[in-house]
Amino acid sequence: MTQRERMLAGLLYNAADQELHKARIRAKHLTYLYNTCDPADMERRASIMKELIGEQAEHTWIEAPFYCDYGCNIVFGDNFYSNVHLTILDCAKVIFGHDVMIGPNVDIYTAGHPVHPETRCTEWEYAREVRIGDRVWIGGRSVINPGVTIGNDCVIASGSVVTKDVPDGVIVGGNPAKVIRKITEEDKKYYFKKLPYDRGV
């Protein structure tokens, strides 16, 4: 098995491997171009993102700056929006559902290191897939840890550190993130606190 195959299989792998190093440099180069591109130059912006993440770029709107390790390990659903400073350490797959919205300064990590110093202070590390369901809103400054699956229709409150799986249809918050409450039909009536959802049309 190559180190890349080991990485994607969730096994210990050597991050200093040349193939992986090259792939990271490619992603750093493209994100550098993206992050320094004139925001008004939409064509160039779109073409850089397409080179980084492929055809799926058409269905995304990612505010710069954006950072990732490889780019090719991220799967975006349709209608993906991220605010500024999204960091995705995509050593394993990061799979988003449709209609996902992400606030500023969100970090999604698949990467990890052993905790014992003797095994940690080597070039060997691991990665675990992260999955985020359909219609999820991740609030600003949240962190999603390796191996986490977030269900459909969830809200991750700002500043959450998500260390465990999140079931469908709930709001979670805090560090470590816990369920605050379920989202119910009653929530349809309001847009914020008890303010009525009235679009004035």
Ligand SMILES: CC(=O)SCCNC(=O)CCNC(=O)[C@H](O)C(C)(C)COP(=O)(O)OP(=O)(O)OC[C@H]1O[C@@H](n2cnc3c(N)ncnc32)[C@H](O)[C@@H]1OP(=O)(O)O
């Ligand atoms: C795509 C973009 O760019 S979005 C722009 C960035 N915006 C954001 O990140 C805003 C994210 N919004 C939040 O985090 C909001 O607090 C929401 C959506 C979670 C509020 O949900 P609501 O159910 O209306 O929460 P409400 O304000 O009634 O609070 C319910 C409880 O959760 C707690 N709570 C609310 N927000 C948080 C939070 N971020 N972290 C921890 N606890 C929280 C409240 O203190 C309250 O606790 P209590 O019952 O003990 O008093």
